[in-house]
Amino acid sequence: MTLTVPPTQLPPAPAVGRRGRPGRISTARRQEALTGYAFTAPTIVGFLVFVLGPLVAAIYLSLTKYNILTPPKFIGIDNYVRMFRDERLAQTYGNTVLYVGAAVVLINGFGLLFAVLINQRLPKALTYVFRSAYFFPYLVALVYVSIIWQALFQKDTGILNYYLTALGGEKIDWLNSSEFAKVSVIIVDTWRNAGFAMLIFVAALQEVPKDMVEAARMDGANEWQIFCRIVMPMISQATFFNITMTIIGAFQIYESIIVLTRGGPGDASRSVVMYIAEVAFNKFDMGYASAIAVTLFLIIMLVTLAQFRLRKSWVNNE
Amino acid sequence: MRTTIRATVAAAAATALLALTACGGTQSAGPANDDPYSAPAKDVTATISISNWGDPGDKVVYDGVAARFKEKYPNVTVNNNFTPITTWTEYVNKLVTQAAAGQAPDVINIATEGVELGLSNELFAPMDGFLKNDPQAKSLRENIDPKLLEGFSKSGSTYLMPNTFNTMVIYYNTKMFEAAGIQRPSDDWTWDDFLAIAKKLTTGSGANKVYGFAMPYYSFGITPWLYSNGTSMMSNDMNTAQLTDPKLQETVGWVRDLVTKHGVSPQPKGADPYQLFPAGKAAMTGAGHFVTGGFKAAGFADYDILPWPKGSTKSTVFGAGAFAISKTSKNPELSWEFIKMLTDQQTQKKWADAGAAVPSTKTAASSPEFLASPKHAAEFYNSLSYAKPVAAPRAYNVLDPAFMRAMDEIMSGQDIGTSLQRAQKDVQEALKQ
Numbered sequence: 001m002t003l004t005v006p007p008t009q010l011p012p013a014p015a016v017g018r019r020g021r022p023g024r025i026s027t028a029r030r031q032e033a034l035t036g037y038a039f040t041a042p043t044i045v046g047f048l049v050f051v052l053g054p055l056v057a058a059i060y061l062s063l064t065k066y067n068i069l070t071p072p073k074f075i076g077i078d079n080y081v082r083m084f085r086d087e088r089l090a091q092t093y094g095n096t097v098l099y100v101g102a103a104v105v106l107i108n109g110f111g112l113l114f115a116v117l118i119n120q121r122l123p124k125a126l127t128y129v130f131r132s133a134y135f136f137p138y139l140v141a142l143v144y145v146s147i148i149w150q151a152l153f154q155k156d157t158g159i160l161n162y163y164l165t166a167l168g169g170e171k172i173d174w175l176n177s178s179e180f181a182k183v184s185v186i187i188v189d190t191w192r193n194a195g196f197a198m199l200i201f202v203a204a205l206q207e208v209p210k211d212m213v214e215a216a217r218m219d220g221a222n223e224w225q226i227f228c229r230i231v232m233p234m235i236s237q238a239t240f241f242n243i244t245m246t247i248i249g250a251f252q253i254y255e256s257i258i259v260l261t262r263g264g265p266g267d268a269s270r271s272v273v274m275y276i277a278e279v280a281f282n283k284f285d286m287g288y289a290s291a292i293a294v295t296l297f298l299i300i301m302l303v304t305l306a307q308f309r310l311r312k313s314w315v316n317n318e
Numbered sequence: 319m320r321t322t323i324r325a326t327v328a329a330a331a332a333t334a335l336l337a338l339t340a341c342g343g344t345q346s347a348g349p350a351n352d353d354p355y356s357a358p359a360k361d362v363t364a365t366i367s368i369s370n371w372g373d374p375g376d377k378v379v380y381d382g383v384a385a386r387f388k389e390k391y392p393n394v395t396v397n398n399n400f401t402p403i404t405t406w407t408e409y410v411n412k413l414v415t416q417a418a419a420g421q422a423p424d425v426i427n428i429a430t431e432g433v434e435l436g437l438s439n440e441l442f443a444p445m446d447g448f449l450k451n452d453p454q455a456k457s458l459r460e461n462i463d464p465k466l467l468e469g470f471s472k473s474g475s476t477y478l479m480p481n482t483f484n485t486m487v488i489y490y491n492t493k494m495f496e497a498a499g500i501q502r503p504s505d506d507w508t509w510d511d512f513l514a515i516a517k518k519l520t521t522g523s524g525a526n527k528v529y530g531f532a533m534p535y536y537s538f539g540i541t542p543w544l545y546s547n548g549t550s551m552m553s554n555d556m557n558t559a560q561l562t563d564p565k566l567q568e569t570v571g572w573v574r575d576l577v578t579k580h581g582v583s584p585q586p587k588g589a590d591p592y593q594l595f596p597a598g599k600a601a602m603t604g605a606g607h608f609v610t611g612g613f614k615a616a617g618f619a620d621y622d623i624l625p626w627p628k629g630s631t632k633s634t635v636f637g638a639g640a641f642a643i644s645k646t647s648k649n650p651e652l653s654w655e656f657i658k659m660l661t662d663q664q665t666q667k668k669w670a671d672a673g674a675a676v677p678s679t680k681t682a683a684s685s686p687e688f689l690a691s692p693k694h695a696a697e698f699y700n701s702l703s704y705a706k707p708v709a710a711p712r713a714y715n716v717l718d719p720a721f722m723r724a725m726d727e728i729m730s731g732q733d734i735g736t737s738l739q740r741a742q743k744d745v746q747e748a749l750k751q
Contacts, residue, residue, distance in 0.1 A: 067439075068415070068418040069418050069440075087740065087743075088744065154588065173585075173730070175587070175588070176587050176729070176730050177731070178730060178732065264726040265587075265723075265726035265729070266723045266732070266737065268727075282407065282411055282716070283713075283751075285751060
């Protein structure tokens with residue numbers, strides 16, 4: 001909100017003028033300022049109460065021992081030191097990093113693929129059907145669909161294994177083996193989020209100037225070259241947005257795991273946010289849980305900052 | 319839906335919210351006094367809140383008690399909060415969170431598993447004053463097996479009144495035993511006898527597969543195997559976890575082999591024994607009395623019970639449900655009156671009929687209604703004589719999930735020693751906190 005004063009109202013001699021007519025200008029300015037603050041107040045209050053407040057509280061609690069029934073006791077950085085010998089934390093962070101990597105590649109890969117397919121010259125109705133179908137998983141509550149996914153993943157009765165064995169493969173214990181529990185989570189996570197990435201990509205693809213593509217075609221570029229040299233750079237902003245969102249989202253992955261495997265077997269598919277929830281609401285070790293939460297916050301922040309730094313080198317700002 | 323979704327507020331936000339709401343109300347309306355006890359006047363006006371848990375059958379009993387209480391104290395509002403039970407850990411976590419928010423209920427229903435946790439967090443008020451001075455309490459307690467009362471006292475003070483308990487026994491399908499020509503084994507049967515029978519009864523494949531044994535796959539259900547092999551998850555004083563005890567490892571290996579080696583049990587994840595058994599898909603299962611209500615509702619009656627088979631010793635596990643008065647209750651006398659009603663003979667009889675658990679008084683547990691079904695129903699109360707209480711340290715809410723995590727790993731083929739070692743570390747760390 002810029003408070004520019006029309007030139008006519010400006011005093012001829014600044015110092016004197018300001019002293020001469022202080023009331024009028026400052027009233028106008030103040031009112032304008034107040035209006036501005038009033039408009040931003042809900043956001044600011046929301047930010048203070050729901051973001052900054054909890055963040056400060058979490059940082060404070062991370063330096064204490066606190067079981068929620070007795071008052072917090074200050075213990076310095078003990079909670080942070082403790083993390084280095086916590087094998088479960090190492091495992092859950094490892095899983096989470098794997099989920100993030102898989103999410104970035106698969107969600108954006110499939111999102112882009114679907115978007116390109118939908119962007120072909122198809123009858124309008126068909127485009128609409130496809131777009132809804134791919135976006136649908138993002139709209140339904142995961143808790144309900146997870147029951148269906150669990151059924152699909154069942155070792156003896158699941159449809160996935162039915163086709164696997166029909167094709168001559170071995171039955172896979174999707175939910176109860178240490179390796180495939182993670183794979184199952186990644187499949188459901190990709191299934192759920194690819195539609196959203198697709199929507200962003202579709203919007204960007206429609207903004208790619210047709211004449212530019214036509215010109216390239218006239219110059220003899222094949223479809224693959226057009227895609228790599230023209231389309232990709234033109235939609236790089238959408239790519240950047242999608243990658244950033246999937247990274248942040250995947251670091252906080254929780255729901256899809258808890259409804260599928262509850263983190264098991266053991267900790268094989270547990271994410272760091274699930275571990276934080278367990279430490280906080282099961283062990284009631286709020287101090288330690290807050291400390292882990294703070295590290296997760298810092299990691300997400302650093303990764304996002306790094307992304308914005310790298311942005312200049314590959315994102316087209318035209 | 320078993321999954322409790324605590325949403326994604328998990329991290330910072332919730333931590334802070336809890337910090338804001340937590341205010342340990344420590345005012346103690348201690349009922350311990352030496353004056354002769356007199357019940358509150360009939361026209362007293364007050365509100366008391368109850369935290370109860372269980373299945374729909376339990377709820378009927380609790381609602382009945384609340385209605386009876388309303389007749390006695392018409393001006394008292396009873397907030398009868400009922401939690402459909404999933405796991406003990408979840409229920410206890412909910413209680414602790416409520417208490418931390420300064421909203422502890424006046425009357426708390428809790429079981430052996432949560433007692434130490436409640437005591438160490440000072441959730442309960444001692445009941446000694448009432449027990450000593452209220453003649454009704456004395457007659458009620460005399461009718462209860464002392465073993466049930468033991469676990470509910472600490473440093474000479476009693477904090478809880480038991481209402482029901484469960485011991486784990488083996489359920490078997492009488493028709494399937496008959497069809498296979500298997501006699502009911504003696505009460506002193508062993509693990510080997512059990513395995514032989516389970517093998518005989520495992521038949522078919524695909525959709526016609528019938529298992530010899532549907533495994534109760536939760537801490538309380540695995541514990542009888544440990545106890546009957548002379549081991550336990552905790553030391554006797556409840557201060558040390560002993561999940562790496564060689565005997566415990568041996569037992570867990572035996573349990574795993576039922577699935578992976580002998581194939582007499584289905585993979586326990588995703589297989590509900592209490593559906594397989596009444597559906598005739600499993601010839602035996604292990605359970606407390608709590609399944610009989612469901613069997614009755616499903617019209618399944620072809621079963622009887624046996625003591626848990628002997629490993630190196632004859633034993634099984636028991637856990638009792640009990641009521642405590644919250645330390646922060648403003649109406650301890652009314653709460654006490656309510657608890658008396660919850661545990662008196664009339665309610666006990668209802669428990670016996672509802673079939674959710676074994677009533678804690680001998681009178682109710684030996685009533686014809688209770689003994690009517692199954693044929694050897696007397697074993698439920700008798701098994702108390704050799705049963706041991708479920709190992710429930712202060713950190714039970716860590717022990718239970720840690721042990722089951724290890725079990726999941728072991729069932730999925732991971733090394734027994736490594737998995738239990740991890741769980742051991744987790745529990746020891748929590749015990750030190």
